[in-house]
Amino acid sequence: MTTTEATKPDTRTGTVLEVRGLGHSYGGPQIFEGLDFTVGKGEFVCIVGPSGVGKSTLLQCLTGLIRPSEGDILFEGKRVTEPPEGLAIVFQDYSRSLMPWLSVIDNVALPLRSAGVKKAERLAQARQALVEVGLSDVAQAYPWQLSGGMQQRVAIARALASNPRAIIMDEPFASVDAQTRADLEDLVLRVRDHLGLTVMLVTHDIDEAVYLADTVLALSGRPARVTAMLPIDLPKPRDQLSTKALPEFADLRAEVYTLIRNPATA
Amino acid sequence: MVAPVRKGEQAVTVVRRLAWELWLPALLIALWAIFSATSTDPYFPPLSEILDKFADVWFFEGIRTEIWPSLQRLFVGFALACVAGVGLGLALGVMTRVDNAVRPIVEFLRATPGVAILPVMILLLGLGDSMKVAIIALVATWPILLNTIDGVRSVEPVLHQVTASYRITLADRIRFVILPAASPQIFAGARTALAISIVAMVVAEMVGTPGGIGYYILDAQRGFKITSMWAGIIALGILGYLLNKLFALVERRVLAWHAGMTAHNRGGK
Numbered sequence: 001m002t003t004t005e006a007t008k009p010d011t012r013t014g015t016v017l018e019v020r021g022l023g024h025s026y027g028g029p030q031i032f033e034g035l036d037f038t039v040g041k042g043e044f045v046c047i048v049g050p051s052g053v054g055k056s057t058l059l060q061c062l063t064g065l066i067r068p069s070e071g072d073i074l075f076e077g078k079r080v081t082e083p084p085e086g087l088a089i090v091f092q093d094y095s096r097s098l099m100p101w102l103s104v105i106d107n108v109a110l111p112l113r114s115a116g117v118k119k120a121e122r123l124a125q126a127r128q129a130l131v132e133v134g135l136s137d138v139a140q141a142y143p144w145q146l147s148g149g150m151q152q153r154v155a156i157a158r159a160l161a162s163n164p165r166a167i168i169m170d171e172p173f174a175s176v177d178a179q180t181r182a183d184l185e186d187l188v189l190r191v192r193d194h195l196g197l198t199v200m201l202v203t204h205d206i207d208e209a210v211y212l213a214d215t216v217l218a219l220s221g222r223p224a225r226v227t228a229m230l231p232i233d234l235p236k237p238r239d240q241l242s243t244k245a246l247p248e249f250a251d252l253r254a255e256v257y258t259l260i261r262n263p264a265t266a
Numbered sequence: 267m268v269a270p271v272r273k274g275e276q277a278v279t280v281v282r283r284l285a286w287e288l289w290l291p292a293l294l295i296a297l298w299a300i301f302s303a304t305s306t307d308p309y310f311p312p313l314s315e316i317l318d319k320f321a322d323v324w325f326f327e328g329i330r331t332e333i334w335p336s337l338q339r340l341f342v343g344f345a346l347a348c349v350a351g352v353g354l355g356l357a358l359g360v361m362t363r364v365d366n367a368v369r370p371i372v373e374f375l376r377a378t379p380g381v382a383i384l385p386v387m388i389l390l391l392g393l394g395d396s397m398k399v400a401i402i403a404l405v406a407t408w409p410i411l412l413n414t415i416d417g418v419r420s421v422e423p424v425l426h427q428v429t430a431s432y433r434i435t436l437a438d439r440i441r442f443v444i445l446p447a448a449s450p451q452i453f454a455g456a457r458t459a460l461a462i463s464i465v466a467m468v469v470a471e472m473v474g475t476p477g478g479i480g481y482y483i484l485d486a487q488r489g490f491k492i493t494s495m496w497a498g499i500i501a502l503g504i505l506g507y508l509l510n511k512l513f514a515l516v517e518r519r520v521l522a523w524h525a526g527m528t529a530h531n532r533g534g535k
Contacts, residue, residue, distance in 0.1 A: 063431050083431040096424040101446040101523045110442055111432035144527045158432075 014041045015077075016166050016198045017062065022071035023223070024057055030223035031057050033070070037217060037226055039166075039200060044192060046209035047202045049219030050260060055202045056092075058219070059170050062200065063089050076165070088159035090169040094151040098143040098158075105130065105139040108158045115162060122161075129161040130154075132191055149180035153187065160191065166198040173208070182240050185212055189238060206260070210252045211238060218259040228259045311493050320497040328482075333505065336478040339395060340467050340509075343402025347459055351407045352452060355414025356440065359448070365415060376412065380405025380462070381469050388473070398470040398478075405466045406459035413455025417448025450524050453517050460513055464506050479505070 015038050023033035031054035039045050049055050061068040064083040073080040075087055083089075091097035098107050105126050112122035130136045133153040143151050152172060159167050169188075173181040189212060192199050203209050209216050216230045232252060234243055243249060299313040324333070358365040358372075384401060391397040421444055429439045445452075471480025479502055486494035518525065 060427075065427055065430055083433055085433065089428075089431045091424055091428065093424060096422050097428050099425065099443060099446070100527050101449075102442065106442075110438065111434060113442075114433060114435045114438045142523055142526065144530055162432075 015039070016041050016043070016075065017200070018072075018074040018077075019062070020072045020074075022058075022061065022068050022073065024054070024061060024066070024068045024070070025223075032219065032224035035071070035224075035226055037229060039198060039215075041165075042196055042198055044189075044199045044201070044212060044214045045217055046213035046215075047200065047217045047219060048204065048206060048209040048256060048260060049224060051204055053219050053221075053224045055204075055219060056170055059089075059168055059200075059202055063087060063168055086165045088162060088164035088167045090152070090155050090159050090167060090172045092171045092174055094143075094148065094155050094175075097155055098151060100142060100144050103140050103142060104135065104146070104154050107143060107154060108161050111158065111162050125163075126157070126161050129157040132160055132194070133157045133187060147180075148176045149184060152176060152184060156184075156188070156191070160195070164197070166200070169199065169201040171202055171204065173203075181208075186238075186240065188212065193237070206253055206256050207244070210234075210249060210256060211240075211243060216252075216256055218256060220260050228256075230256060230259070308490075308492055311496070315493050316496045316500065319493040320500060323494060323497050324501055328501075332477070332479050332482050333501065336467060336471065336480070337505075339398050339470075339478070340402060340463060343399045343467070344406055344460060344463050346399070346403035347406030347410055347463065348456060350403070351410025351455070351459070352414050352445075354407075355411045355452075356418055356444065356448075358411075359415045359418025360444070362419070365419075372408075372411065376408040380408075380466055384469065384473060393474045395475075398467065398474050401470045402463045402466045406463040409455040409458040409462070410452065411455075413451045414448060417451030418444055420451075421447040450521060453521060457510075457513060457517070460509060461506070464502075464509065468502065 017039040019035055019037050022035040024031050035058070047055055047058065057066070060066045062073060062080070064073075064080045064087075067081070075084045078084065099110070102110065105123065108129055109122045109126035112125055117125065127136065127139065130139055133156050135150060135153050135157060138146060138150065143154055146154070156172075172188075173184050176184065185208060188199065188201075191197070201209075201212060210232055213232045216228070216232055217226060218228045218230065219225070220227045230252070234246065234248060234252070295313075302310060302312045303314065305312050358368065380401065383404065387397045387401050387404075391400055425443055425447065428434075429443055434443065467478070468480035468483075471478035472484045474481070476485070479498060483495055483498035483502070486492070486498055
């Protein structure tokens, strides 16, 4: 299944990510197969599917962390064989993805150091990224001194610090409370608009997917396939209260739910 | 978060903790002093005589002639062990397959008591300082090596994904991710290594060329200078105690993040 012309958002000026005939197995049964989709520049794509459908495996393929057994992934036209420059990842579990021995700012600046950015410059960039997520006042703290939501903002700042063109997020808000989750969702939308990023976000929460996305990519089945690329034409900017109160929101949510639960009848 | 404590309260807590730590040693020393006071047994002279001798021998000529050379050997040997243990441990911890291949040899060498190799060392290096330093370094390497390997191998798997996806260079990965992650275990190994390197130092000095506190104790015993022998043993005990304290001080500084995190997580639950 491929995206049709009509589903492409207006912001689109080119393809950032292209997936062709992607399939993977860890030696056993296929986890997913025949995945075909493209993600346009500036597009916000949410990948939804039930637990165990292989969302995380798909992300690891997209980010070049594992080599898929079939098919091709192109990031900005180049084949992904290792983690590409310009693509940053936010992992699910902030308590494990941040380094507890480094201060917040050092966590954010470490990838820049490896990229060869000079010290003054990388601290400035890291500070800028912390401003972007509203954490400039805790730069010297250790991550474990912060709340869960703040730690995930540190992880987001680390992704932003190297000025990526796309970010991939793996269930980034799965382990924070509901209020924090709503705040983080809005933060990601704001940052995306501000920096013009392409975002791919994996979630199992249908509300979250519909609220955030320009396009919802539904995965279902065993092995998993793309059951739909559903354009979400809710008005922007999105708002936790008014957007979720729209009748269209409820309709889209029901549609995604059906796509995932009963792909055959959809 | 720690509640602010007034200075007075803090001082009281410190005094109370010190008192709790010291009452038993104080009692034992007092008992030793009382029961040995009238002793005529040449092997167990009165504590007061030992202490007189102690002050006489060690302050301050003995520190310069005996203790300082011993400490130098200890530090050089221990430092060599740290470099070798951490360096090799890092390499083996990263290269899992090589580690699996050499692990049986490492385990065998570790299980061989270090001092059993003393005769070999004497053959190869003679009775001087190089033999003494080598034996200290040799016995101290194993616990550091094995703990470093384990520490490196138990780095959080998510962090490997983070470093790969953020294109962290190998040098930065070692310095900012792997070594810090392994450091609590490395320090645990080094603490054991410090204790056994003191043992190795004493033994090496007892069999080697004259000089050092180990030699001093053995020489006193052979010359029937029993109070000197006891004074040497007490000095050695104090030395070991102080070295451990020093080690703990360094550890607390380097692993401040770890202690903070552990306390924080415990408090948060």
